Amino acid sequence: MTFSFLTIIIVSATVFYIYFIHINQQKSTPKTKMSNGESPFFNLPTAIAKLQEELKNNPLDPNSFARADQAKVEHLDLNLTIDFDNHILHGNVVLSARKISPNVQYLLLDTVDLTIFGVYQLNDNIQQTIPFKLYPPVPEFGSKLEIDISGFDLEKFQIRIDYRTNSTSRALMWMKPEQTHDKRHPFMYSQCQAINARSLLPCQDTPSVKATYSAEIQAPKELQVLMSAMITNDPKLIDDDRRVHYFNQKVPIASYLIAIAAGDLVSKKIGRISHVWAEPGTIESAAWEFAEIDKLMDAAEHFAGEYVWGVYDVLVLPPSFPYGGMENPCLTFATPTLLSGDRSLVYVIAHEISHSWTGNLVTNANFEHFWLNE
Known part of the structure; x- marks a missing residue:
């Protein structure tokens, strides 16, 4: 194969130009850092080992990242939709929490296989995005969700977390109609004991923390939703296919006692x-x-x-x-x-x-x- 002299000149100039641009970008672009100062190419086994050590040294509960001696969730308000087609719950939870230590910087929560879409501070009906970090998962215990509350002035505060569960959530069991007695409709129920609530919602998943909760749950209109709480209103039809169900638990409970079921x-x-x-x-x-x-x-x-x-x-x-x-x-x-x-x-x-x-x-x-x- 032969090339003309002009072709060689054009190709050479192009290669030089690309190299020149690359070198200048390297000089002018700062290295990317994670929010904790680590390089994005951090050592994953070392990071997980540090998280395991953090669990081991938790003075309250070695099975949880939560530090209720620093900041504690006192009420949860769940707003979720049950998606039987994809075997997930999606929506948000609003956490009403209180600073125990006045200088606390982070609210620490437990999660397993949750997709976090956003975290927001709610203050006088004003919503403000706040920084958060979801750490690599520790086997069996899941991922620490670290929410920055260092800029919060008040002792009590509210945070909304938009999220969805995973189709393989270890807290949720999904049954086909043929797995039920009457074989007419699908069925879903939860089992959060002992540390599976963290795959249902981001929470302080330790029995040392008790909180009240309320919930509005959307589900197919032909199904009845139940929870480990009082039914506060009759289900309300919200469109041609769905009803919303209302619940309130006025007695503070540990996270493993949050339960939900939906079926015929x-x-x-x-x-x-x-x-x-x-x-x-x-x-x-x-x-x-x-x-x-x-x-x-x-x-x-x-x-x-x-x-x-x-x-x-x-x-x-x-x-x-x-x-x-x-x-x-x-x-x-x-x-x-x-x-x-x-x-x-x-x-x-x-x-x-x-x-x-x-x-x-x-x-x-x-x-x-x-x-x-x-």
């Missing part, structure tokens, strides 16, 4: 403050099985004192539910295998009721002492 559910009253929830095909057998629930409540209050949670409902989950029961406040999750037809397994409900005092009301400070719950 109906209810039947079984006690003074109790309903049973189940799929239409099992509601009658569930109502009969737990019809004497007031006797269990009376016995529990006799030994433990006043029941403070307002309602005590039981949700019978689809057959694919792999646990015996879960003591979510206001709403025990129960396996359908309890529906024996002779009330011989109702003792499991008695066990879950007792958690309304031991565990839900009086809680171990961290999961090194989980035996106190049981």
